[in-house]
Amino acid sequence: MDSGHVAAADHAAPQTSVPEDPHFGKASGGKVGMWIFIAQDGMSFGGLLFAYGILRATATEWPVPSDILGIALTAIATFILICSSLSMVFAVEAAEKRDQVGLVRWLMVTIAGGLLFLGVQVWEYMHLVHAGIGFAECTWEGETVNSLFGSTFYAVTGFHGMHVTAGVIYLMCILRGAMKGKYTQGGTSSSPVELVGLFWHFVDLVWILVFTFIYLL
Amino acid sequence: MTSDHIHPEPTTFLKKHVFSVDHKVIAKQFLWFGLVWLGIGGIMAMMLRWQLANPGVPVPLFGKLLFPRTSGVIDPASYNTLFTMHGTIMIFLGLTPAMIGALGNWSIPLMIGARDMIFPTLNMLSFWTMVMGGAVGFYSLFVPLGATEAGWTGYPTLSTTVGAVGQGETLWAIAVFLIGASSIMGGINYITTVIRLRCPGMHWMRLPLTVWGLFLTSILNVLFIPVIGSAMIILVLDRVFGTTFYVPASIMSGGTGGDPILYQHLFWIFGHPEVYILILPAWGVVCDLLSFFARKPAFGYRASVGAMVAVTVLSAVVYGHHMFTTGLSAMLGESFMLLTMIISVPAEVLFFNWLHTLWKGNLRLTTPMLFAMSVIFVFGLGGLTGIYLATIGTDIFLHDTYFVVGHFHLTMAASALFGTFAAVYFWFPKMFGRMMSERLGKLHFWLSFVPLVIVFCIMFISGYAGMPRRYYDHTSTEYLRPLQHLNVATSVAAFLLGAAQLIFVYNFIKSRWWGEPAPQNPWEVGTLDWTTETPVPHYNFKTIPVVQCGPHEFSNPVLGPDTDWIYQTEKLPG
Numbered sequence: 001m002d003s004g005h006v007a008a009a010d011h012a013a014p015q016t017s018v019p020e021d022p023h024f025g026k027a028s029g030g031k032v033g034m035w036i037f038i039a040q041d042g043m044s045f046g047g048l049l050f051a052y053g054i055l056r057a058t059a060t061e062w063p064v065p066s067d068i069l070g071i072a073l074t075a076i077a078t079f080i081l082i083c084s085s086l087s088m089v090f091a092v093e094a095a096e097k098r099d100q101v102g103l104v105r106w107l108m109v110t111i112a113g114g115l116l117f118l119g120v121q122v123w124e125y126m127h128l129v130h131a132g133i134g135f136a137e138c139t140w141e142g143e144t145v146n147s148l149f150g151s152t153f154y155a156v157t158g159f160h161g162m163h164v165t166a167g168v169i170y171l172m173c174i175l176r177g178a179m180k181g182k183y184t185q186g187g188t189s190s191s192p193v194e195l196v197g198l199f200w201h202f203v204d205l206v207w208i209l210v211f212t213f214i215y216l217l
Numbered sequence: 218m219t220s221d222h223i224h225p226e227p228t229t230f231l232k233k234h235v236f237s238v239d240h241k242v243i244a245k246q247f248l249w250f251g252l253v254w255l256g257i258g259g260i261m262a263m264m265l266r267w268q269l270a271n272p273g274v275p276v277p278l279f280g281k282l283l284f285p286r287t288s289g290v291i292d293p294a295s296y297n298t299l300f301t302m303h304g305t306i307m308i309f310l311g312l313t314p315a316m317i318g319a320l321g322n323w324s325i326p327l328m329i330g331a332r333d334m335i336f337p338t339l340n341m342l343s344f345w346t347m348v349m350g351g352a353v354g355f356y357s358l359f360v361p362l363g364a365t366e367a368g369w370t371g372y373p374t375l376s377t378t379v380g381a382v383g384q385g386e387t388l389w390a391i392a393v394f395l396i397g398a399s400s401i402m403g404g405i406n407y408i409t410t411v412i413r414l415r416c417p418g419m420h421w422m423r424l425p426l427t428v429w430g431l432f433l434t435s436i437l438n439v440l441f442i443p444v445i446g447s448a449m450i451i452l453v454l455d456r457v458f459g460t461t462f463y464v465p466a467s468i469m470s471g472g473t474g475g476d477p478i479l480y481q482h483l484f485w486i487f488g489h490p491e492v493y494i495l496i497l498p499a500w501g502v503v504c505d506l507l508s509f510f511a512r513k514p515a516f517g518y519r520a521s522v523g524a525m526v527a528v529t530v531l532s533a534v535v536y537g538h539h540m541f542t543t544g545l546s547a548m549l550g551e552s553f554m555l556l557t558m559i560i561s562v563p564a565e566v567l568f569f570n571w572l573h574t575l576w577k578g579n580l581r582l583t584t585p586m587l588f589a590m591s592v593i594f595v596f597g598l599g600g601l602t603g604i605y606l607a608t609i610g611t612d613i614f615l616h617d618t619y620f621v622v623g624h625f626h627l628t629m630a631a632s633a634l635f636g637t638f639a640a641v642y643f644w645f646p647k648m649f650g651r652m653m654s655e656r657l658g659k660l661h662f663w664l665s666f667v668p669l670v671i672v673f674c675i676m677f678i679s680g681y682a683g684m685p686r687r688y689y690d691h692t693s694t695e696y697l698r699p700l701q702h703l704n705v706a707t708s709v710a711a712f713l714l715g716a717a718q719l720i721f722v723y724n725f726i727k728s729r730w731w732g733e734p735a736p737q738n739p740w741e742v743g744t745l746d747w748t749t750e751t752p753v754p755h756y757n758f759k760t761i762p763v764v765q766c767g768p769h770e771f772s773n774p775v776l777g778p779d780t781d782w783i784y785q786t787e788k789l790p791g
């Protein structure tokens with residue numbers, strides 16, 4: 001059946017396992033994968049924020065967020081999170097410069113930023129629940145308010161908080177490798193740091209949207 | 218560079234056959250998994266058709282076993298569960314693994330000349346997450362207070378605790394979530410693999426169209442499954458924590474209440490792309506197989522790619538056509554109507570290309586070719602009826618009737634199923650190293666194709682006559698009683714269709730272990746998967762191939778009189 005056809009194996013010149021080819025593009029597989037993951041994660045936030053938008057726009061009554069939510073405190077938390085994005089940038093830079101001490105230091109700063117943010121969030125939740133804003137039922141200063149205010153607030157910020165938690169754990173895993181010097185050997189060895197950085201920036205960026213829509217508007 | 222995906226050959230049984238990270242093994246796992254669930258979902262369909270043809274008559278053979286309390290009769294609640302789980306199983310646990318999981322895992326690395334998927338571990342996780350989803354879904358049938366009854370679309374308030382008290386509905390939502398997570402993992406893997414691991418010379422316009430279909434499907438998977446994921450999270454919150462996202466004020470004891478239509482938006486933002494998620498790989502397979510077996514280049518390769526890309530983009534902006542009867546504003550409704558109509562333009566481009574590929578071809582009517590050609594036919598029927606549904610004026614009448622059931626079974630169910638069959642018959646020799654029986658295959662084809670067309674065409678008639686879908690017993694309604702003979706006829710054809718699948722099961726199992734050993738390239742096609750030996754070695758290719766020409770160089774005059782095809786690794790003479 002194969003008359004006249006040479007099997008490919010004999011035909012092809014010897015190759016390295018993954019050959020260089022202009023069509024491959026430049027980004028590493030991990031990076032492409034992380035971007036796609038971020039796109040899908042963005043869509044799940046999109047779904048939740050869409051739900052929030054529709055419910056709020058069609059509600060007959062909806063409390064003014066700044067009356068109930070402590071904007072000042074959350075603004076500080078937001079600032080902390082943005083700073084942790086900055087320290088993440090320094091961490092990636094340190095890894096690329098093969099500066100292990102710098103890498104470990106900046107990763108620790110980033111993790112601390114994430115933990116601080118989570119701490120503020122937990123404190124805020126406790127305070128709100130105490131004041132009557134529950135997940136399924138809401139009262140504020142003795143009067144019932146639309147329970148969806150609480151439901152959407154906890155659903156969206158909780159989903160984001162889970163991302164920060166995941167990010168902190170991810171960062172800690174990277175920190176362990178960084179202490180062993182895994183990412184400061186030059187070449188592509190720093191790319192895991194870059195990947196965690198992408199994820200961390202994404203989590204921060206989403207927070208800015210969440211903060212705007214849920215707290216400020 | 219990125220060589221993490223290269224892994225040594227496993228030695229233990231667990232690593233080799235259960236928690237394997239080899240795309241070929243995972244493809245087979247997905248295939249077996251999908252086929253088993255297609256069988257389960259198919260048996261459910263048979264029970265549904267039994268009830269519709271003989272309302273209140275005990276199910277023969279195994280009825281007493283499944284419905285002991287009613288001595289074999291399907292009670293209304295079980296009927297609801299059956300159609301809900303039938304739809305969910307067929308889409309998420311049958312076609313998704315068989316079409317996307319198995320076909321994608323098998324053909325992507327082999328057709329682009331890669332040694333494996335780029336993230337092999339993620340690939341394994343994707344399979345086992347789907348197994349978990351299947352297990353949760355199956356378990357949901359046996360929980361206190363009852364299984365899901367809200368339809369595969371799971372609309373609130375039917376699916377909130379107001380309409381479904383049983384834990385089954387919660388588990389259903391969790392199952393859908395898990396299966397979605399599995400598809401997302403697969404999608405990330407497929408997209409990255411196609412972007413990063415194409416062998417030298419395999420540029421985008423030399424990819425087999427099967428790979429294009431799977432690539433675009435993966436994009437839709439990755440972008441839109443998260444939306445149904447959030448819909449399911451919210452549903453679970455409503456059911457478990459007593460929130461009221463989807464529960465309107467009118468059915469609550471007080472308070473402000475949420476919006477059940479919100480769910481429909483979230484569901485269909487995903488749901489409409491989902492129908493293309495299932496059809497795009499089938500389209501890709503059809504594009505390729507028609508060319509392979511007509512011994513002609515795929516007509517309008519670039520136009521086909523363009524059309525598939527256009528459909529992918531458009532599919533994101535038409536979902537409102539599922540919601541014409543929800544009180545959508547007239548302007549929105551008409552925009553969705555227009556956009557939906559526009560999507561038939563790229564679909565027509567594909568049709569034109571398919572027919573032109575066949576035109577004056579040197580047709581080899583093998584079983585895979587027959588199935589591929591039948592996709593054109595059933596998809597055509599389904600697509601044409603879509604126009605009636607996209608038109609608001611007619612849809613208001615046809616919505617939620619058997620007309621819709623006929624439409625989506627032909628477009629989605631039948632086309633994707635026949636596409637899957639075409640793919641299984643086509644790749645079976647490479648996958649299992651043995652040939653399937655052509656005689657039984659053709660028998661299976663004709664005994665599936667004819668009854669299937671009858672089943673769904675009768676549904677157009679009964680739906681047009683006003684028969685609503687999801688009714689337990691049409692004879693209990695005065696105006697539907699004269700239509701009962703249509704139900705009987707549909708069921709008879711459906712039983713034939715069901716019985717014909719036994720031929721496939723027999724052929725598949727028999728050929729898998731006792732079939733004739735397959736040669737390296739039984740179909741004489743040139744794509745990279747057929748350049749490697751059978752059975753495919755652990756690393757697929759001894760050396761990474763270098764591609765020199767497109768996938769469809771058939772009957773090219775420069776090849777001379779002796780042969781009508783050439784491998785993609787060979788240079789066209791002259």
Ligand code: HEM
Pocket residue numbers: 370492493495496538539557558560561564599600601603604605606607608612615616617621624625628629630
């Ligand atoms: C020519 C293109 C198409 C048009 C104009 C079209 C139009 C429509 C419309 C308007 C509906 C809603 C009917 C109603 O509920 O009242 C519908 C339902 C549906 N369509 Fe299509 N469609 C097209 C192609 C497809 C394709 C390619 C698929 C699948 C591969 C598909 C699968 C479905 C499904 C699954 C439903 C019903 C979902 C449900 O309610 O359970 N359609 N179609």
Ligand SMILES: [Cu+2]
Pocket residue numbers: 488489492535536538539
């Ligand atoms: Cu649709």
